[in-house]
Amino acid sequence: MQITVRPLALTLETPFKLSYGATTVRENVLVQIDDGTFTGVGEAAVVPYTGETPARVSAYLGDGALAAALGDNALWLEDALDRLPPGESSAARAAVDMALHDLWGQHLGQPLHRLWGLNPARSPRSSFTIAMDDDEASYRDRLRAAAAQYGLIKLKLGGGDWRDDLERVRIARAAVSAPLCVDANGGWSAEDGLAIIPRLAGLGVIFVEQPVARDDVDGWRALRDGLPGERPPLIADESVQGVDSVPPLAGLVDGINIKLAKCGGLRAARRMIALARAYGMRVMLGCMVESSVAVTAAAHLAPLADFADLDGNLLITNDPYRGAQIVDGMLHLPSAPGLGVTPRD
Ligand SMILES: [Mg+2]
Structure with missing residues (x-):
């Protein structure tokens, strides 16, 4: 080789x-x-x-x-x-x-999803991420443009005061009717989470990703114990890395965000999905800022996931490959053998 x-x-x-x-x-x-x-x-x-x-x-x-x-x-x-x-x-x-x-x-x-026996039509919609923006008008414009193209909008939060985060979500809610989810990237304390998450539920936020810091096990526990039963699922991202990190989160979080770059690839990701299901957890498939090569690799697993956040290739201006596509908010997997990606030039 x-x-x-x-x-x-x-x-x-x-x-x-x-x-x-x-x-x-x-x-x-x-x-x-x-x-x-x-x-x-x-x-x-x-x-x-x-x-x-x-x-x-x-x-x-x-x-x-x-x-x-x-x-x-x-x-x-x-x-x-x-x-x-x-x-x-x-x-x-x-x-x-x-x-x-x-x-x-x-x-x-054959394409990977077919070799694994997966029906591509079962892929969830992929969210599209909107970064924080202090300029309210441009924030609204970007939200509206994204909502027209993607079925689910993910708001990055966790930039400081939770009240500012809540205001961002209110602005988004007023600007677009698309479903919203939020990612605090570990930017809240447990107290912040207890204050903001019930309010986010009232705004129709469908899940909350990484509310507390990566190693804040006590924070996860405080949210699990302190939040009302009817609340958006709490999804671990930074708190979950490889296969070994899944069992300690059982009972603490509602779901895990699996990324190939964190866990070491498709084989590890499939093991994590199996483990998560055994523990009754939701499964989200995420990505980093990546070209269509890595995003498409993850997309082949999308039929096994509840949530997909596979927009890394859409955030860049110089993607050298073509692969999985999002059309009208729906994820389309390639049908060419293997990853099914092709160079653009
Ligand atoms: Mg995240």
Whole structure:
């Protein structure tokens, strides 16, 4: 197997202002694995807050130990994944996992979702994310434009005072009739959450993502115990990373947001979905700021999810690939073999 690694700088259409800070360019890494018959492609999303760097990701992908671990039979996907060198970067491992799944699917001549027996029509609508904006008029304009195109709007919150967040949701509610969900990115305390979440429920918010900080187990517990039973589901994002992080959240959160870059790829994501279902949790599929390569990989799992937030490729201006599409708010999966992505040029 021949491995090729190249940098992929993605330009954001709108600078992303989260509770962590603002960014305009993301330095992702593309990997291609060629077995002499087909070429599989994968993408590592380098997310600033995880401490990963393009250099570390590229070092893992370009290491001879990785090439040696892959073996020479693309059909023995599980064997190759079992042998991947551990490496600290889950995004780098996810990129290899995607490329190997792409190769496997191309050899079998079917798209991944079909190989897994999934009905693409069962994919939930994908949300589209609206970043925080202090300019009320431009916030409204972006909301209306997004609502016309996507069926579900996700509002980024958690920028400071929960009362300002509530006001943002009120502005959004007045501006658009589309269903809303919110993501606080861990920006609230448990007290903030207890104050704002019942009010969000009154505004028709259908779920609340990562209200409290990543490691704030007491905060999750306080919300579970203190909020009324009738409330929007609370979905863990930053609090859930890989497969091992799911069992400790059982009974604490209502659902988990699975992202390939966090968990290490499609195989780990499928294990997490199975675990989440065993614990009675909702399943959300998310993404980072990524091109159509990584977003499409995740989209193949969408028929297994309750919620999808697969808009990473829609937030950038220089996507080099074409893959899963959102048409009238509905997710359309590619039907070409493997990931089914094709270069744009
Ligand atoms: Mg999130």
